[in-house]
Amino acid sequence: MPLLEQGRLVADAFVAIADDARLPDGAPALVSLARLQAEATALLARNAQLGVLLPNDTDPSALAPFLHRLSLVALRFPKHRDGRAFTQARALREHHGFAGEIRATGHVLPDQHAFLLRCGFSTVEVAESADLAAWQRGLHAIPIAYQPAVAGDATPLGLLRRHVAVG
């Protein structure tokens, strides 16, 4: 599926690997948390980038032993109204200092684009049929924010306000 980084289409190097499927040699792989926990030694020893899909009811601290080797954490929105992954993304950045890719997957709307990036997501997986212009507009619709966040805060405007610099 198309992948947006700061609103631009980028190539997705990762391949999602089912729990019972063989891992590709030397290619970036996205695995489930269960598989990562079960096969940690082998997976971490691979000579390729590794990503994990973290369920939205799981505390990101479950990833702490692996984060130094992870290039990607994918978080999931079962419905766009379910905002748990916003807090997971912030915890990954703030509590665990994770600097790799955090990807939003599942049901997200263009109207949530700026919120995602401000909470620490770096990429968004969108539907094949997605209106990319709407995603661009969602990123730039509101250029001002009234609170600190993890990312995207550029010029402070004094008081609580700041320009949002994204895309």
Added chain:
Amino acid sequence: MDQHAAIPPHARTYRYDAVDRDFLAARIAEFRDQVQRRLAGELTEDEFKPLRLMNGLYLQLHAYMLRVAIPYGVLDSRQLRQLAFIARRFDRGFGHFTTRQNIQFNWTKLEDAPDMLAALAEVDMHAIQTSGNCIRNVTTDEFAGAAADELVDPRVYAEILRQWSTLHPEFSYLPRKFKIAITGAPHDRVAAKVHDIGVIAKRNAEGAIGFEVWVGGGLGRTPVVGTLIHDFVPEAELLAYLEAVLRVYNVLGQRDNIYKARIKILVRDLGDEFRDLVEAEFAAMPRGRYRLDPEVVQAIAAHFAPPAFATLVDDPPALRRARAEDRRFAAWCATSTHPHRTPGYASVVISLKPIGGIPGDASAEQMEAVADLADRFSFGEIRVSHVQNLVLPHVRQEDLPALHAALDAHGLATPNVGLVTDIIACPGMDYCALATARSIPVAQRISERFADLDRQLDIGTLHVNISGCINACGHHHVGHIGLLGVDKRGEEVYQITLGGSATNDAAIGELIGPAFSYDAVVDAVETLVRTYVAHRTQGELFKDTYRRIGPAPFKEALYAPA
């Protein structure tokens, strides 16, 4: 500055600047785009609903309803005039003030909504986050900045919380709505303990400002008094601490059952662990990022600096004379004024509860009249109270006779503030899609029953609250007498709870017995009031009499065979 020449020069509201206006314009443009995408079928109703709700647009029984935010209940006169304009142009000439210090327009057309938002933006107002599963309008004391007993001006922190919570990227898709109330007075006039978060600002022995934080209070189908989780959060840590509370809720709050999704259920289920989780999050956060700097507080506080009060004395001779000559005026003074910290001034409550009227309703003409009187007598400032009345916060006591006469001419001088006819009522089945019974006509009939002023004054302070369904928008659980209308096999019946309180001794009222029919409920209230009057001691409030003597005398009066 020319375009804002109409702002009353002394009104202490948060003044928008170019940045705030750019933000609001962007938000309206975004909403127009969302409406167009909905109309074009690019958004499903399921996807559109949370977006329109976060812009205050609600679908009710007969029409859309636009709920406009009145931040912490503070208005200036030009804003109130614009609300009157909107009522006349887009509604049926009325607005309805709510228990969350907002105003609702109950007859909104979908196609008018963006234009209504644009009209609001002309006076720096909006409908952002008046609905939806986000942090709602923060409420505060209607006498803020004026009350004699105030220790800390809560408007400063209410505005800070308003800004902080506006389009918060992490907390806009919470499990459920989230309501914060803040007060800075020892007497709780904001119902702090029945909010998702109640904040009580105070000073420590060194004079530094800090905050008590209560969480998990609420009404609705699971009424509960909140839990104190921090006794003194220092000013600089206020936002960080609230972030920590919201993070724990966002992650752990139930999302599969709408009736168990409020933070009160999580707090109840986790017990002491909730506080531990908040403390752990708070300890781990990069606190520098969320620090509330003193310069920020000072800059916001400057908006709320006291107006230029004159040097006056309390209870001037002219006022005393007027009271002695006019019993009705004296009664109005006794019920409708509140002690001001500045000698010679008073805060005046304008009752929106005329006998037989709809609680909280105001006509466009009345709004304009109040705006004019605010300019004349109160530095252009108006407040909305959480009991659905209006307040002129800074009135010279010597002006009270003239103000009373002017209010009277507009049907706004009902001397019943705090009395049995000052009823809180939700819109009920006359408007609301969720209601299971009517509220407004019950309020009207009780009001008519107790219309006699001498009798009302003899009964004294008494809070009657009415909800038309279990969601409890009429706060029935915290009324001294609470009425809950429910549907029983196609018939509206009213359950009665007694002994509730929304203030420092917050308590959930207790169900007294079987429900009463629509026809019988007013007689039942009458019986309860008579029983109270017969048993009370000197100066004792209904809830205190109830707590002292228990339910038995009330039960017997209500249900014993005649």
